[in-house]
Amino acid sequence: MPPKPRPTEPISKPPTTLASSIVIAEGASLTGTYPIKIGANTVIHPRAKLSSAHGPITIGESCIICERTLISPPDAGGLVIGDGTVVEVNAVVEGSVGTGSVVEVGGRNCKLGPLTKVLDGEVVEDNTVIYGSGQRRVDVSGTESARRRLLERHIESLRVLIPSNPSKFIN
């Protein structure tokens, strides 16, 4: 029996600006009406969801957006994810993220541990680490450039592993 044709998606394709060197898996989903901009060398894993229904999304260079993440700006002000950010599995991002941050499941060079939450309107200072059940500390180790180098190697290996299909998302 031939498989039934899937119903076409009612959601409109957003206007996208994709850098030529990005890796975006076919299984990723970009939806909404506001523009989505993705910088060079960024990797979008399959099943990542970027929804620009309420505002524009700008993702910087050398980011990794893992599977099952939901990135959706809450209002027309939009959302900016800085260069070198890693958004880990299952994370929900509704606010802007600074350069070099790592967001796991939940300012600049910040690290949010798994299952942590940052409240609405809250500003997290540079180099903050949020861990455990809401504890915070400031990371003064100054390993920013080392972390960036590791990230670039990570992206290089993902470039081999994830089949990229940017043409599907360009309109």
Add this chain to the structure above:
Amino acid sequence: MPPKQTKGEYIETDTGNKVSRKSVILGSQNIILGGKTIIQADCTIRGDLRRTVAPGQHSGNVAIAVGRYCFLSRSSVLRPPGRTHQKTFSYYPMKIGDHVFVGEGSVVEAALIGSYVHIAKDCVIGKFTIIKDCVRIEEGTVVAPNTVIPSFSLVSGRPGVVIDELPETAQEGLELKNLYRMI
């Protein structure tokens, strides 16, 4: 529209694995299921994240190996851990023993999980964690990366620490044969 349960929610393989049609399995050529394993809807398994450095003679190209009678609940994620070693980033294979239960919405990036391990729902098991046999991990636990959890432990909290020991009879309670029959 209510979901149809009657006509093939699960695809059954020759070795008795039951894999939901709605699960997300990437890189299935790099995944080994031992048999009688249940994979529920919306469960994500990242077999495509395999080793990028030349694999040794023994390791082959397996990204995720799962034993018998495992149960992967809805929305759980299995994802091999990755790290940079000697200037190259690579993912490393993940091994899961027999009778391992992974609860709803849990994210597992462990390197090794023994047999008779119960991971409750909404847990996060960090990268390169090693969990030995007969361990129970309570709901909402976050196990930090590189943790080693000994046998017969009860783990809870953020970060997950061993809060109690399990009795020697724990293995019986952690068997999943009955759960397999129910599906």
